[in-house]
Amino acid sequence: MDFPALNEHNLQEYAFTCAQCSFCQVGHGACPTYKVKRRDSYSGKGKMMLTRALMQGRLRPSEGLEGLRDAVFGCTLCGGCEEVCQVDIPFVKIYQVLRSDFQKRGMWPEELEMAKETLLKTFNIQxxxxxxxxxxWSYWHPNEDDVLDKQGTPAKTAFFFGCASSFRGVSIQATIATTLVMDKIGESYTILGEEEYCCGAPMIMTGDFEAARALAEHNIEAYKKLGVERIFTNCPGCYKMWAHEYHEFLGIDHGFEILYGAQYFADLIDKGKLTGMNTPLDMTVTFHDGCDAGRNAGFYEEPRKVLEHLPGVTFEELPHNKANSFCCGSGGVLRAVDADFALEINKLKVEDIEATNANVVASACPSCVDFMHDQLPQAGSSKTVKDLAVLVAESMGLTWDGLDEIYG
Known part of the structure; x- marks a missing residue:
């Protein structure tokens, strides 16, 4: 059996590269879906074995395809399997391309068809x-008119919000906080506002590359009209799209410099521009390394540098941290495909968090913040979840009306 998209992206060979060593099942911090399901097909090894068997005609397509489809879409794309793989198989890219093949076969989950329809109609995943x-969110901003005036203003730097940071209650805190910090330090920037479309991450993650292309091309054209040279975003999923996926999956080379939130703040600290962090926060903080920011982009030291410079913060690492961090369960559109499964994965993260003495969980991913903010109280935890950008703003004495209301 052939998988055309795998062949198109030169990934067929990897199905036969897997050494079946099982590191992706038992490695420290490895596959969260396997940890929950305890079914071989949900591990990296299992998915490669199914793909190989189908290619060799050793499985009946009707049975093998359904099993592979369920496993491929029952994945958060966290990259834990890649981190421990002894033969460097690019699992995440393979899963995305396999999802594309399943779409072509008419075997997409119904939930994704509905999500695509919504996205292409409203230009945002919400x-x-x-x-x-x-x-x-500008309603809550103390300088609302100034923010609104930045829409469509020519500038070299652009702040790309992303869907989660535009619409999800707790996640919009990071957007407000970031604009306050940028204004405080005198950063000149532009925003697209309602002309900003989704970066296309949900479509690339689910294998619909052409739908992602239309969204990407709109944003690229809009920024070029404004003379933008660099794009900054708090969302690591958006960062990944702009910095890597547009080129790898769509063949688009846009020419912009792309900066990620924690990277941006750490760079400001290095240059001595992030001054005024004089308000003690008096908290013990642990940090959740989101999958796209950590394993998929390598931003481990930047957020820790920022936390190190926040006054009144005692830092404690999670038991599973950095490359071994547990996925929170929010990624890979799993929440859309199987919300209950995502919640089961999140329990692993909650257990890790509860093992610390921290009273605040920080992260630099709006989707992770949103999901953990919802689920920690459900698990009986008293810990608060905050975006790194919010902590930076609070350390600079920058607050705004409705802070607690939005968090509630």
Whole structure:
């Protein structure tokens, strides 16, 4: 049996590269879906074995394809399997391409068809009115008019919000905090506002590369019209799209410099520009390394440098941290495909967090912050979840009305 998209992306050979060593099943911090399901097909090894068997005609397509489909879409794309793989198989890319093959076979999960319809209709994954991409959170901003005036203003630096940071209650805190910090240090920047479309990550993650292309091309054209040279985003999923996936999957070379939130703040610290962090926070903080920011992009030291410079912060690592960090369960569109499964994966993260003495869990991923903010109280935890950008703003004495209301 052939998988055309695998062949197109020169990935067929990897199905036969797997050494069946099982490191992706038992490695420290490895596959969370396997840890929960305890089914071989949900591990990296299992998915490669299924793909190989189908290619060799050793499985009946009707049975083998359904099993592989369930395993490929029952994945958060966290990259834990890649981290421990002894033969360097690019599992995440393979899963995305396999998802593309399943779409071509008409075997996409129904939930993804609905999500795609919503995204292409509203240009955001939340299905909300585009005017709310800025007006939905600028209402809480102490300098609302100044923020609104930045829409469509020519500038060399652009702040790309991303869907989660535009629409999800707790995640919009990071957007407000970041704009306050940028204004405080005198950073000149532009925003697209309601002209900002989704970066296309949900479509690339699910294998619909052409749908992602239309979204990407819109944003690229909009930024070039404004003379933008560098794009900054708090969302590591958006960062990954702009910095890597547009080129790897779509063949797009946009020419922009792409900066990630924690990277941006750490760079400001190095240059002595992030001054005024004089308000003691008086908290013990642990840090969740989101999968796209950590394993998929390598931003481990940058957020820790920022936390190190926050006054009144005692830092404690999670038992599973950096490359071995447990996925929170929010990634890979698993929450859309199987919300209950995502919640089971999240329990691994909650257990890790509860093993610390921290009273605040920080992260630099809006989707992770949103999911953990919802699930920690459900697990009976008293710990608070905050975005790294919010902690930076609070250390600079930058607060805003509705802070607690948005967090509630």
């Amino acid at each position: 299905g909300q009115a585009q005017m709310d991409r800025i007006e939905g």
